[in-house]
Structures are given as C-alpha cells and as structure tokens.
Amino acid sequence: MAKGNQSRRGAVAKKNQPPKMGSGGKHRRALEGRGPTPKAEDRTWHPAYKQKVAKERQAEREAARAKSMTASAVKVRPGYELVTGRNPVVEVVKAGNKVSRIYLASDPSQGKMREVFELLAETGAPFIEVTKRDLDRVSDGAAHQGIAVEVAEYEYSDLEDLIIDSLQQYKPGLLVALDHITDPHNVGAILRSGAAFGADGLILPERRSAGVGVTAWKVSAGAAARVPAARVTNLVQALRKCKEAGFFIVGLDGNADTTVRNMDLGDSPIVLVTGAEGSGLSRLVRDTCDLIVSIPMTSNVESLNASVATAIALYEIAGE
Missing domain, CATH: 3.30.1330.30 (Ribosomal protein L30/S12)
Incomplete structure (x- = not known):
C-alpha cells in the first residue's frame, strides 16, 4: 500500500505480486490467433459462399437430369x-x-x-x-x-442346313457371303435386299464381321426373320464347302473386267461374295472365287456402298 495510506481507516495492506511482462500477460489469449483465414467461399456471410452453393445445386440438378435421361423402364435381360x-x-x-x-x-x-x-x-x-x-x-x-x-438373341443356322435348303428350292440356289462387313447397317440392308431378290441365306464370318443384331434387325425391316444366316469360323472353308456342293462362287470387285450383267452361269447355284467398301475382297477369299465381276459405273464414282453393290448384283442375278 502506498506510503501515507497505511493508517487510513479500513485500509488493507496488499501482498507484493510479480510484475507482468508486457501486454502478453494481460492479452495472451487474444494473441493466440484463430487459425488460418477461411476461404471467401467458406464464409457464410460472403457473396462467394452464395455463389458456391448455387453452383452445387445446379450440379445436383444436372446430375439428376442426366440420370433421368439414361434410366429407362425398358430392361433387356442378358441373352x-x-x-x-x-x-x-x-x-x-x-x-x-x-x-x-x-x-x-x-x-x-x-x-x-x-x-x-x-x-x-x-x-x-x-x-x-x-x-x-x-x-x-x-x-x-x-x-x-x-x-x-x-x-x-438371333439364332444362326448351320451352314450345311443352309446349303441343303438352298439347293432344294424350285429355283437355282442363291446365297450371299460377306467378307469383312463390319457395319450392322450394311448387314441389315443386305438381308433386306436378299429377301427382295430371292436369296436363300446369308453367310457371315465370326471374326471381323458384324452379326445379325438389333441394328441389323431394324434396318432389315423384318427381313432377318425370313432370310436365315449362318456364322462360320472360316469364310474360305465355308466357300469351299459351297463349291463342293455345286455352288459357283462369284466375287464382287470394282476392277473386274466381267460385269455382273454379262456373266452367264446358266442354272448354276451361286454364292455372291461382297467385300468391304474400299478394301474389297480379302486375298484368300478372292482366290477362292470362281469368277470376279464388277458393277459398271461412271468414272466419277470410285466405289459403291457394300449393301448397294450387293443389291444391284442380286437384282441382275434375279433377272437372268
């Protein structure tokens, strides 16, 4: 207590206390800090936070819309x-x-x-x-x-059955074989042309070739139900079996000297072989053919779509 006040009535002498060092002793908690400053988008009162929330809600709406666009009540089972x-x-x-x-x-x-x-x-x-x-x-x-x-799923026919059924028709047998046709739209269109011009069946290789699936069904406009198809592991061997059964193998190629209109095969059963647009017939398939024919075109067109070429050739064969 300050000197001169000790005798004041009611005065109490205080014990001496150690002095506090600087302001840290008095405001130590305030000086401890509150951690790193939150980002603007994490501060609920900041405009950036409102923008973030709006973007998240927009993303949720878009995800829900995308889900509704892909989900369907139509569930197709395996097989x-x-x-x-x-x-x-x-x-x-x-x-x-x-x-x-x-x-x-x-x-x-x-x-x-x-x-x-x-x-x-x-x-x-x-x-x-x-x-x-x-x-x-x-x-x-x-x-x-x-x-x-x-x-x-489409049930393919056996090649032997396809050959026998074709030869038993009232007209000369007619089969179509496809070499490396990978577009199912072409397969469907060829099936449709085959049904229109009297083809008895279709021969498809298992590898590097489109099959008779949903797309081919749709493009064929139902012709896939009337023209049976056989899928074979080796197209060359399948063509040889057809030759042994009496079929004449005719390949389509734009550079051939003989045209499909000018070929004369009489009443021989025919297997018409179509290759992919651009690459054409593969070498082994071409070597297996008995005759290579072309479709006459103007010089302005290099090649025809595989399904179009097949349809023209089938029309010419059917008209003979």
Missing part, C-alpha cells in the same frame, strides 16, 4: 435383344420367334397398332406400359413407333 418398330415386330412374331416381353408406348386402338396389338396378344407375352422416351433411350434414336418386343 435377349430388343426388336423395335411395327414391321420388324410383326415379322419376328410371324417367323415364330418366342416373345418374352412386349413394351408398349402407343395407343393400341389407333390405326395399324390395333392389328399389331392383336397379333402380339396371341403370343401370351406380358405387356409392359412404358413412355416413348423410354423407348427412345433404348433404340438409339431409331423410329420405334411406340412398340418393342424382347426376344432371345
């Missing part, structure tokens, strides 16, 4: 495929293929759909009502016309 469109559906049913499910997105009482609906009702398969958007998602943009059926 099955989807055939879409009125004509392909009618053809697949008339060909005796077993239908396991029917997806309908159109009014069955309207126009031609009524006839299709009645035909499908006879199969005994369950009807599943879906939206047109559901069918859009599973048909790759193809015109499905509001109808699709689930059937077992």
Whole structure:
C-alpha cells in the first residue's frame, strides 16, 4: 500500500505480486490467433459462399437430369435383344420367334397398332406400359413407333442346313457371303435386299464381321426373320464347302473386267461374295472365287456402298 495510506481507516495492506511482462500477460489469449483465414467461399456471410452453393445445386440438378435421361423402364435381360418398330415386330412374331416381353408406348386402338396389338396378344407375352422416351433411350434414336418386343438373341443356322435348303428350292440356289462387313447397317440392308431378290441365306464370318443384331434387325425391316444366316469360323472353308456342293462362287470387285450383267452361269447355284467398301475382297477369299465381276459405273464414282453393290448384283442375278 502506498506510503501515507497505511493508517487510513479500513485500509488493507496488499501482498507484493510479480510484475507482468508486457501486454502478453494481460492479452495472451487474444494473441493466440484463430487459425488460418477461411476461404471467401467458406464464409457464410460472403457473396462467394452464395455463389458456391448455387453452383452445387445446379450440379445436383444436372446430375439428376442426366440420370433421368439414361434410366429407362425398358430392361433387356442378358441373352435377349430388343426388336423395335411395327414391321420388324410383326415379322419376328410371324417367323415364330418366342416373345418374352412386349413394351408398349402407343395407343393400341389407333390405326395399324390395333392389328399389331392383336397379333402380339396371341403370343401370351406380358405387356409392359412404358413412355416413348423410354423407348427412345433404348433404340438409339431409331423410329420405334411406340412398340418393342424382347426376344432371345438371333439364332444362326448351320451352314450345311443352309446349303441343303438352298439347293432344294424350285429355283437355282442363291446365297450371299460377306467378307469383312463390319457395319450392322450394311448387314441389315443386305438381308433386306436378299429377301427382295430371292436369296436363300446369308453367310457371315465370326471374326471381323458384324452379326445379325438389333441394328441389323431394324434396318432389315423384318427381313432377318425370313432370310436365315449362318456364322462360320472360316469364310474360305465355308466357300469351299459351297463349291463342293455345286455352288459357283462369284466375287464382287470394282476392277473386274466381267460385269455382273454379262456373266452367264446358266442354272448354276451361286454364292455372291461382297467385300468391304474400299478394301474389297480379302486375298484368300478372292482366290477362292470362281469368277470376279464388277458393277459398271461412271468414272466419277470410285466405289459403291457394300449393301448397294450387293443389291444391284442380286437384282441382275434375279433377272437372268
């Protein structure tokens, strides 16, 4: 206590305390700090935070929209495929293929759909009502016309059976073989041309070749149900078997001197072989052919699409 105040009434003498060093002793907690400064987008009161929240909500909406665009009520089981469109559906049913499910997105009482609906009702398969958007998602943009059926994957014929059935026709046998045709649209178009011009079957190699899948079914407009196809491990060996059975092997090539219109094979059964556009027939396949023919064209066009060339050749053969 300060000197001179010790005698003051009620005064209490204080013990001496050690002095505090600087302001740290008094404001030590305040000087400890609050850690690193949060980013602007993490401060709830900052405009950057509101922008971040808005972007996150937008991303969530876009993800939900993308999910709704990819999800579909049409579920195709393993080992099955989807055939879409009125004509392909009618053809697949008339060909005796077993239908396991029917997806309908159109009014069955309207126009031609009524006839299709009645035909499908006879199969005994369950009807599943879906939206047109559901069918859009599973048909790759193809015109499905509001109808699709689930059937077992295409069942290929045996080559020997194909040869025998072709030779037993009332007309000279006619088969089509494809060499390295990898576009299923071409396969479907060739099936359609084959059905139009009397081909008895199609021969496809297993490797480096498109098969008779959903796309080919659709492009063929149902012709895949009428023209059987055989898939072989070796196209050259398959062509040799056809030769042994009496078939004349004719290959298409744009540089051949003989045209398809001028060839004269009489009543011989024919296997018409088409190669890929650009590369044409492979060497071994070409060597196996009995005759190489071309389609006459103007000099302005180097080559034709494989399916177009096949259709022209089939037309000429059918007209002989």
